[in-house]
Amino acid sequence: MEEGKMDENEWSYHGEGNKSLVVAHAQRCVVLRFLKFPPNKKKTSEEILQHLQNIVDFGKNVMKDFLGENYVHCGEVVQLPLEFVKQLCLKIQCERPESRCDKDLDTFSGYAMCLPNLTRLQTFHFAEHRPILCVEIKPKCGFIPFSNDVTHEMKHKVCRYCMHQHLKNGELIYGCGDARSPVADLKELAHHLKPFFFPSNGLASGPHCTKAVIRELVHVITRVLLSSSEKARAGALRLGLQGPRVCEASPFSRSLHNQGKNTSEHSGLPKGCLLYKTLQVQMLDQLDIEGLYPLYKRVEQYLEEFPEERKTLQIDGPYDEVFYQKLLDLSTEDDGTVAFALTKVQQYRVAMTAKDCSIMIALSPCLQGTSSDQRPVIPSSRSRLAFSVSVLDLDLKPYESIPHQYKLDSKIVNYYSKTVHAKDDTVRSTRFKEHEDCTLVLHKV
Numbered sequence: 001m002e003e004g005k006m007d008e009n010e011w012s013y014h015g016e017g018n019k020s021l022v023v024a025h026a027q028r029c030v031v032l033r034f035l036k037f038p039p040n041k042k043k044t045s046e047e048i049l050q051h052l053q054n055i056v057d058f059g060k061n062v063m064k065d066f067l068g069e070n071y072v073h074c075g076e077v078v079q080l081p082l083e084f085v086k087q088l089c090l091k092i093q094c095e096r097p098e099s100r101c102d103k104d105l106d107t108f109s110g111y112a113m114c115l116p117n118l119t120r121l122q123t124f125h126f127a128e129h130r131p132i133l134c135v136e137i138k139p140k141c142g143f144i145p146f147s148n149d150v151t152h153e154m155k156h157k158v159c160r161y162c163m164h165q166h167l168k169n170g171e172l173i174y175g176c177g178d179a180r181s182p183v184a185d186l187k188e189l190a191h192h193l194k195p196f197f198f199p200s201n202g203l204a205s206g207p208h209c210t211k212a213v214i215r216e217l218v219h220v221i222t223r224v225l226l227s228s229s230e231k232a233r234a235g236a237l238r239l240g241l242q243g244p245r246v247c248e249a250s251p252f253s254r255s256l257h258n259q260g261k262n263t264s265e266h267s268g269l270p271k272g273c274l275l276y277k278t279l280q281v282q283m284l285d286q287l288d289i290e291g292l293y294p295l296y297k298r299v300e301q302y303l304e305e306f307p308e309e310r311k312t313l314q315i316d317g318p319y320d321e322v323f324y325q326k327l328l329d330l331s332t333e334d335d336g337t338v339a340f341a342l343t344k345v346q347q348y349r350v351a352m353t354a355k356d357c358s359i360m361i362a363l364s365p366c367l368q369g370t371s372s373d374q375r376p377v378i379p380s381s382r383s384r385l386a387f388s389v390s391v392l393d394l395d396l397k398p399y400e401s402i403p404h405q406y407k408l409d410s411k412i413v414n415y416y417s418k419t420v421h422a423k424d425d426t427v428r429s430t431r432f433k434e435h436e437d438c439t440l441v442l443h444k445v
């Protein structure tokens with residue numbers, strides 16, 4: 001990146017989450033990712049640089065190994081002219097959603113991360129002039145807690161995600177049970193998808209067509225998620241599923257029940273695929289927050305006595321090879337040491353990170369008669385689709401968030417048990433229609 005020649009007009013607002021904001025370059029397939037902070041919580045430039053460097057190191061030394069070289073793009077920290085950042089911030093402000101404006105873009109340090117634009121196919125450095133369909137999925141937690149430390153029976157039946165949605169009072173959209181008819185929205189979605197999936201150039205229409213196109217989207221995404229690249233290995237972790245396999249509140253559970261099937265002893269995911277690897281990292285949360293919290297307090301007590309040890313314990317980095325090697329110790333035998341407690345705390349932070357990452361899938365039709373340039377392809381009814389799959393938002397969750405997670409966990413389960421589960425049967429039977437063989441549940445962003 002030629003920092004001296006930065007022009008804000010070449011960059012446009014791309015998206016943002018709770019902690020960072022992303023702008024994309026108009027021609028080149030790169031994005032800049034800036035940190036965001038609440039207005040009264042400014043950090044020094046050194047702190048921001050360290051934070052960004054930690055994100056890059058964590059991706060390189062930990063996540064690349066766990067998830068696979070091909071899926072993780074760590075990027076690099078770049079220093080930008082302050083004037084460019086200020087002008088860019090002014091330019092994009094009007095495009096930011098109001099709900100995200102409680103935090104400001106960091107315009108003081110001049111540091112940001114430069115990453116490949118993962119909404120593009122990863123083999124091209126410049127924007128291509130052919131349609132790209134991009135789907136971002138947040139694969140929240142993929143297992144039900146199996147830890148013996150879990151005290152709330154409900155946590156063995158219903159997953160945290162399903163329970164949490166009720167506490168958030170989020171509105172379910174495109175779900176089968178909401179008051180509005182999703183038909184018009186689904187029709188519009190299908191209209192946009194037809195050029196990618198429908199054999200007759202999107203000219204056919206009607207409810208049957210809408211359903212077929214959306215089913216094909218789900219089919220293609222599933223195939224991409226279950227695919228393995230040749231280089232993909234099973235990953236460094238070997239954690240087996242234990243306990244109940246499927247969330248009782250999910251449509252998947254109902255569908256298995258209807259088919260008279262039991263939940264399987266294993267995840268059923270191919271070992272080289274990204275979903276399997278993501279699940280393995282999520283399962284580093286072996287003890288659940290209920291088993292982890294006392295260990296966190298053990299570390300805290302030690303740090304109160306020996307605050308200078310915080311650095312040696314690598315609580316705030318560096319996230320290097322030593323940090324990585326310690327994560328591989330899967331033993332759950334507590335010998336009462338701070339070392340054991342620390343390993344479990346660090347594994348929990350990594351697991352929470354994997355429970356909050358996103359998977360970006362970019363799909364583009366292969367032109368007829370051309371080779372796929374050695375890119376992976378997936379067949380669809382209209383043409384073959386070249387695709388790339390990447391993981392993003394792999395920022396290690398902070399040590400400080402553990403007490404919050406502990407309190408939140410209790411709040412989520414108590415709320416669900418008291419307010420929802422009591423009247424659950426009626427709600428569930430109306431929310432998810434029986435005999436639906438594909439369910440697309442989208443949430444407002």
Ligand SMILES: O=P(O)(O)O[C@@H]1[C@@H](OP(=O)(O)O)[C@H](OP(=O)(O)O)[C@H](O)[C@H](OP(=O)(O)O)[C@H]1OP(=O)(O)O
Pocket residue numbers: 017018019138164352355356397401
């Ligand atoms: O608590 P959850 O499971 O709702 O996850 C939060 C996410 O909510 P969602 O994925 O929409 O359910 C939440 O995402 P949104 O802001 O809702 O887009 C954040 O990713 C948050 O992480 P952090 O505090 O920014 O590090 C996430 O918080 P933690 O992963 O730190 O719990």
Ligand SMILES: Nc1ncnc2c1ncn2[C@@H]1O[C@H](COP(=O)(O)OP(=O)(O)OP(=O)(O)O)[C@@H](O)[C@H]1O
Pocket residue numbers: 014015016017018019020021022031033115116117118119136356358392393395
């Ligand atoms: N390298 C990238 N290429 C393309 N789009 C990206 C890239 N990185 C992030 N994005 C887009 O920007 C959005 C916000 O980025 P990101 O998820 O990293 O933000 P965050 O604030 O860390 O998220 P969270 O709310 O989960 O904490 C993503 O959801 C994605 O749509």
